[in-house]
Amino acid sequence: xxxxxxxxxxxxxxxxxxxxxxxxxxxxxxxxxxxxxxxxxxxxxxxxxxxxxxxxxxxxxxxxxxxxxxxxxxxxxxxxxxxxxxxxxxxxxxxxxxxxxxxxxxxxxxxxxxxxxxxxxxxxxxxxxxxxxxxxxxxxxxxxxxxxxxxxxxxxxxxxxxxxxxxxxxxxxxxxxxxxxxxxxxxxxxxxxxxxxxxxxxxxxxxxxxxxxxxxxxxxxxxxxxxxxxxxxxxxxxxxxxxxxxxxxxxxxxxxxxxxxxxxx
Numbered sequence: 001x002x003x004x005x006x007x008x009x010x011x012x013x014x015x016x017x018x019x020x021x022x023x024x025x026x027x028x029x030x031x032x033x034x035x036x037x038x039x040x041x042x043x044x045x046x047x048x049x050x051x052x053x054x055x056x057x058x059x060x061x062x063x064x065x066x067x068x069x070x071x072x073x074x075x076x077x078x079x080x081x082x083x084x085x086x087x088x089x090x091x092x093x094x095x096x097x098x099x100x101x102x103x104x105x106x107x108x109x110x111x112x113x114x115x116x117x118x119x120x121x122x123x124x125x126x127x128x129x130x131x132x133x134x135x136x137x138x139x140x141x142x143x144x145x146x147x148x149x150x151x152x153x154x155x156x157x158x159x160x161x162x163x164x165x166x167x168x169x170x171x172x173x174x175x176x177x178x179x180x181x182x183x184x185x186x187x188x189x190x191x192x193x194x195x196x197x198x199x200x201x202x203x204x205x206x207x208x209x210x211x212x213x214x215x216x217x218x219x220x221x222x223x224x225x226x227x228x229x230x231x232x233x234x235x236x237x238x239x240x241x242x243x244x245x246x247x248x249x250x251x252x253x254x255x256x257x258x259x260x261x262x263x264x265x
Contacts, residue, residue: 001025001026001060001061001156001157001188002024002047002058002060002157002190003023004020004022004023004047004058005021005056005058006019006020006021006055006056006057007019007021007043007046007053007055007056007057007058008020008053008054008055008056009039009042009046009051009053009054010039010042010054011042013054015054015055015212016038016039016042017042017209017212017214018212018213019213019214020056020209020213020214021056021214022205022217024047024157024188024190025188026186027184027186027187027188028188028189028204028205029179029180029189029190029191029202029203029204030188030189030190030191030203030204030205030206031191031192031193031202031203031205031206032190032191032192032193032207032209033192033193033199033208033209034209034215034232035232038209038210039209040192040209041161041162041192043209044161044191046058048159049065049068049073050079050081060077061076061156071101074155075153075154075155076155076156077153077156077157077158077159078149078150078151078157078158078159079160080146080159080161081161082161082162082165082192084146086134086135088135089133089134090130090132090133090134091126091131091134091137091145092121092131094146094149095117095120095126095145095149095152096113096117096152097152098148098151098153099117099152099153101153116152117152120148120149120151121148123148123151124144124145124147124148124178126141129141129145138171139166139167139168139171140167140168140172140174140175143167143175144174144178147163147175147178151182156186156187157187157189157190158179158187158188158189158190159191160179160189160190161192162192162194163175163179163191164176164194164198172195172198176198176202180202183204196229196235196237196247197237197244197245197247200220200223200224200237201220201244203220204219204220205217205219206218206219206220206223208223208229215228215232216228224245230250233247234249234250235247235248235249235250236249
């Protein structure tokens with residue numbers, strides 16, 4: 001799905017991350033994790049075509065992102081940034097904006113567009129709020145509406161920047177479970193997560209960013225076994241009997257190394 005090879009990203013020609021290579025596959029959740037300021041959002045913006053790469057290539061379906069025009073990419077992948085304005089609009093009106101890449105010169109929605117909007121509102125459980133003002137909803141409810149808008153674009157991939165930020169615990173789990181179901185339906189889900197335990201619990205692959213590069217890219221199970229995350233984050237990562245992950249504080253003992261030379265999986 002998304003394939004990154006030797007990617008460097010940054011601002012003003014100065015790289016924040018270099019030599020990043022991995023593949024985010026269809027039907028899987030790929031989480032980007034790392035300390036604050038390590039470049040997680042910067043890398044996600046490059047994958048979402050919001051920021052040009054300094055070096056390397058990013059491909060979607062084997063095609064360089066630079067080869068897509070705006071509408072083509074919007075039909076293939078949707079991006080949910082962390083910070084958004086909350087417009088004065090109904091829930092159905094916002095979700096309908098997801099059909100923009102398919103509208104002709106008249107900007108009028110067809111029966112097919114309206115059916116697509118209804119389908120994703122049903123899928124995300126927001127149809128009951130169709131006529132409500134977006135501003136009246138809670139943070140968790142609004143996140144589901146924005147996700148419905150992203151799904152209305154009809155693409156195979158969804159990119160999300162810290163989608164659980166500002167949500168209460170119940171809303172966080174509800175959103176992550178919904179993303180898990182979407183991956184099970186064949187979507188490629190790539191997201192930045194601040195909560196390391198959640199990243200391990202809900203992801204199929206985790207890209208660990210540290211020290212200006214890719215420290216590791218592996219399954220949660222293998223990362224847990226390697227104890228690499230303990231060193232990078234200065235925590236003790238634990239797993240309960242039922243398989244859930246949790247963290248315990250520890251004093252940092254090592255400096256993270258980013259000389260990752262593993263295979264792209």
